[in-house]
Amino acid sequence: MRLWPTRLAALVGVALVLAPAAAATADTADPTDTAPTDAELLLVLDASSSMAEPDADGAPRIDAARTALHAMIEELAPEQAVGLRVFGGAVHEDRPDAQTCVDSELVVPVGTGNADALSQAVEAYAPLGDTPIAYALQQAAGDLSETGERTIVLVSDGVETCDPDPCEVARELRAGGLDLVVHTVGLGADDRTRSQLQCIAAAGGGEYFGASDAETLTTALGRLATRAFRPFVYSGTPVVGTPAPEGAPELAVGEYTDTIAETEGEPKHYTVLRSEPGSRLLVGVTMKNPSPSGVSAVDVRLRTTDDRLCGSATMPVTSIGGQSSFGSAGVATPVDGPAACTDDDGLVLSLGAGAGSQQILGEAVQIVVEEIPPVVDADSLPGPAASPEWSGLTAGTPAGDVVGGVSPSAATPVEAGTTVAFDLVPGEIAFFSVPVDYGQGLEALVDFAGADGPLAEEMRPTSNALDVAIIAPHRAQVHDALADAGGARPRAVLGSTEPAQAAAVMREVRWANDGENDPVLAGDHVIMVSLTSTRERLVPLPLTLTTNVVGEVSGVPEHAAPEQVEEAPEATDSQASSAPAEQPSAADGPSDDEPAASWLVWLLAAAGVLVAGVGVVLLRRGRSVG
Numbered sequence: 001m002r003l004w005p006t007r008l009a010a011l012v013g014v015a016l017v018l019a020p021a022a023a024a025t026a027d028t029a030d031p032t033d034t035a036p037t038d039a040e041l042l043l044v045l046d047a048s049s050s051m052a053e054p055d056a057d058g059a060p061r062i063d064a065a066r067t068a069l070h071a072m073i074e075e076l077a078p079e080q081a082v083g084l085r086v087f088g089g090a091v092h093e094d095r096p097d098a099q100t101c102v103d104s105e106l107v108v109p110v111g112t113g114n115a116d117a118l119s120q121a122v123e124a125y126a127p128l129g130d131t132p133i134a135y136a137l138q139q140a141a142g143d144l145s146e147t148g149e150r151t152i153v154l155v156s157d158g159v160e161t162c163d164p165d166p167c168e169v170a171r172e173l174r175a176g177g178l179d180l181v182v183h184t185v186g187l188g189a190d191d192r193t194r195s196q197l198q199c200i201a202a203a204g205g206g207e208y209f210g211a212s213d214a215e216t217l218t219t220a221l222g223r224l225a226t227r228a229f230r231p232f233v234y235s236g237t238p239v240v241g242t243p244a245p246e247g248a249p250e251l252a253v254g255e256y257t258d259t260i261a262e263t264e265g266e267p268k269h270y271t272v273l274r275s276e277p278g279s280r281l282l283v284g285v286t287m288k289n290p291s292p293s294g295v296s297a298v299d300v301r302l303r304t305t306d307d308r309l310c311g312s313a314t315m316p317v318t319s320i321g322g323q324s325s326f327g328s329a330g331v332a333t334p335v336d337g338p339a340a341c342t343d344d345d346g347l348v349l350s351l352g353a354g355a356g357s358q359q360i361l362g363e364a365v366q367i368v369v370e371e372i373p374p375v376v377d378a379d380s381l382p383g384p385a386a387s388p389e390w391s392g393l394t395a396g397t398p399a400g401d402v403v404g405g406v407s408p409s410a411a412t413p414v415e416a417g418t419t420v421a422f423d424l425v426p427g428e429i430a431f432f433s434v435p436v437d438y439g440q441g442l443e444a445l446v447d448f449a450g451a452d453g454p455l456a457e458e459m460r461p462t463s464n465a466l467d468v469a470i471i472a473p474h475r476a477q478v479h480d481a482l483a484d485a486g487g488a489r490p491r492a493v494l495g496s497t498e499p500a501q502a503a504a505v506m507r508e509v510r511w512a513n514d515g516e517n518d519p520v521l522a523g524d525h526v527i528m529v530s531l532t533s534t535r536e537r538l539v540p541l542p543l544t545l546t547t548n549v550v551g552e553v554s555g556v557p558e559h560a561a562p563e564q565v566e567e568a569p570e571a572t573d574s575q576a577s578s579a580p581a582e583q584p585s586a587a588d589g590p591s592d593d594e595p596a597a598s599w600l601v602w603l604l605a606a607a608g609v610l611v612a613g614v615g616v617v618l619l620r621r622g623r624s625v626g
Contacts, residue, residue, distance in 0.1 A: 043085070047062075071218045084122075086107050100162070136154075154183070185211055185221070245305070271349070276374060280515075284475025286328045287315075296317045298357070328476070393548045424530075429531075441506050442527075443548040447501050448542075
C-alpha cells in the first residue's frame with residue numbers, strides 16, 4: 001500500500017521540526033529545543049515614571065518587571081534571537097514633548113547568546129519619563145530582520161502620551177510586509193490602559209495579557225517567549241485568490257496560504273485540480289482568529305464550473321471569554337454525486353467571511369488539498385460508519401510531560417494508548433497528532449484532576465471552558481459531538497475546583513464516509529485542546545490527555561493504476577515549491593511496489609510482449625491510501 005498522492009510527509013516533517021516534544025514517552029519537553037532558527041523576539045519595555053508606583057504586592061512595578069525579565073532570560077536557549085528596547089527611560093517627563101516623545105533606545109540588539117547583556121540591561125533599566133509607545137513600536141520594526149517569524153512583546157503600565165495613535169502604528173507594521181506579531185502585557189493596567197493595549201495587540205495580530213505582580217508578569221513573559229519561538233504555523237505555498245472564478249490560481253494536492261478577502265460578502269476563488277477522473281477531492285481550511293473578541297466564520301464552497309454544489313461547510317472561528325481561537329473545516333466531493341463533481345478536471349473553491357466577521361477580513365488562512373484516486377473495489381468496501389461507541393477510556397498515569405504544538409501543521413506526536421501531562425493558560429490552544437488508518441477510530445480524553453491551594457483561589461471567581469476536537473488530515477473537524485463518551489462532552493465548563501473531563505470520539509475512517517463531518521482519509525489526525533476564561537488570568541491549568549485508537553485496519557480501498565504516465569505540468573508561480581516524496585502509510589511496512597518500480601515492471605513487460613510476441617503479463621494493480 002502507498003499513499004497516493006499525499007502531503008502526509010510534509011505534515012509529519014513540519015511536526016518533527018517544529019513540535020516541542022518528539023514523543024509522549026519523553027520525561028520532559030523543552031519548547032526551545034526545536035525553535036525555528038529564523039525567529040526573533042524583541043521586548044519593548046516601559047520605563048516611564050509610573051513604573052515606580054506599587055504593584056498588587058506593594059512593590060514598585062519596576063521590581064516586578066526586573067524579576068519577570070530575569071526569569072524569562074534564564075529560560076532562553078543560546079540559539080534564540082532576543083533583543084531589548086526601552087522607552088521613556090532617558091528623558092525626564094518634565095522635558096518638552098519634542099524630547100520625551102522620541103525617548104526610546106535599543107539597549108540590546110536582537111541576537112543570540114546575549115543573556116548576560118540582557119540581564120545587565122534589565123538591572124540598569126529604571127523609571128523616568130513619559131510613555132511614547134507609538135514611537136517605540138516604529139523604531140522596533142527596524143530592529144528586526146526583514147524575513148522570518150518576528151515577535152514584539154510590549155510591556156506597559158500606562159497609555160500613550162504622544163502622537164500618533166499606537167493602534168494605527170501596530171496596524172501599519174502588520175501590513176508592512178514583515179511576518180510580524182505584536183503582543184501586549186498590561187502591568188497593573190487601569191481600564192483605559194487595558195483598552196489601548198488590547199487595541200494594539202488586535203491590530204498587531206497578537207494577544208493581550210493582564211499582569212498584576214511579578215508572578216503573573218513572569219508567567220506572561222514566559223508564555224509569550226515560548227510562542228515567539230513556536231509560532232502558529234501557516235505552512236504552504238502562497239497564492240492569491242481572485243474575486244471571480246475566471247483566472248483563479250490552480251491548486252493541486254498540497255498546502256497553500258492566502259488571506260481572507262478584505263470585504264465582507266466578496267469571497268476569493270481558486271481552481272482545485274483533479275489528476276484523474278473519478279478521484280475524490282478533499283479541501284480543508286484552517287485559521288487562527290487574531291481578534292481578542294467577537295464571533296466570526298468562514299464559508300467554504302466547492303462547485304463545478306457551471307455552479308453545481310459539490311460540497312460546503314461553515315468554519316466557525318469563535319472567540320470566547322475575550323480570547324482568540326482556532327477554526328478548521330473540510331469538504332469532500334461525494335461518493336455518489338453529479339458526474340461533474342467526480343470527473344471534472346477542476347472544481348471552483350470559494351472562501352469568504354460570513355456575516356458579521358469583520359475581525360477576520362484580510363487575515364491569514366491555510367488551504368489544504370488532498371485527492372483519493374479512483375477506487376476499483378467500491379462494492380466490497382463497507383458503507384458509511386455508524387456512530388462511534390466509547391470504549392470506556394480512562395486517564396492513566398502520565399508517561400511524561402509534553403508541550404502541545406501551536407497549529408495542526410506543528411502538532412506534537414503522541415502515542416495512542418498512553419496518557420501525557422501538559423498545561424494551558426486561558427487563550428492557549430494545543431495540538432497533538434495520532435496516526436489513524438482505515439477501519440479505525442480515535443478517542444481523546446482531556447482530564448482536569450481538580451484544584452486546591454493557590455490554583456483553587458484563582459479558579460473560584462472564574463468560569464473556564466475546556467474544549468477538545470478531532471481534526472482529519474484534510475482539516476475537517478470529524479469528532480461526533482453527540483456521541484456518548486462516558487458522560488463527557490467535547491466541552492467541559494470548569495466553574496469550580498472539582499475534577500472535570502472533556503472528550504471527543506470519531507467514527508471509523510471509511511472511504512464511503514461523507515468527508516465533511518466524518519473521516520475518509522487515513523493518516524495523522526490532530527487533537528485540538530483549547531482553554532478560554534471569563535477572566536484574564538495567567539495561572540497554568542494542569543491537564544492530561546489520554547488517547548486510544550480503536551478497531552483493526554480494514555476496508556482499505558484499492559485504487560486503479562493510472563492508464564498512462566502523464567508528464568507533470570510545469571509549476572506556476574503560485575506553485576513554486578516542489579511536492580514531497582510519497583511515503584508509506586502508518587499501517588504499512590516497507591513496500592516493493594513504489595511508483596517508479598511498478599512502472600518499470602510495466603514497461604519491461606510490454607517490451608517483452610513486443611519482442612517475443614508471446615505471453616501475458618499480469619500487473620498487480622497498485623494500492624494506495626489517500
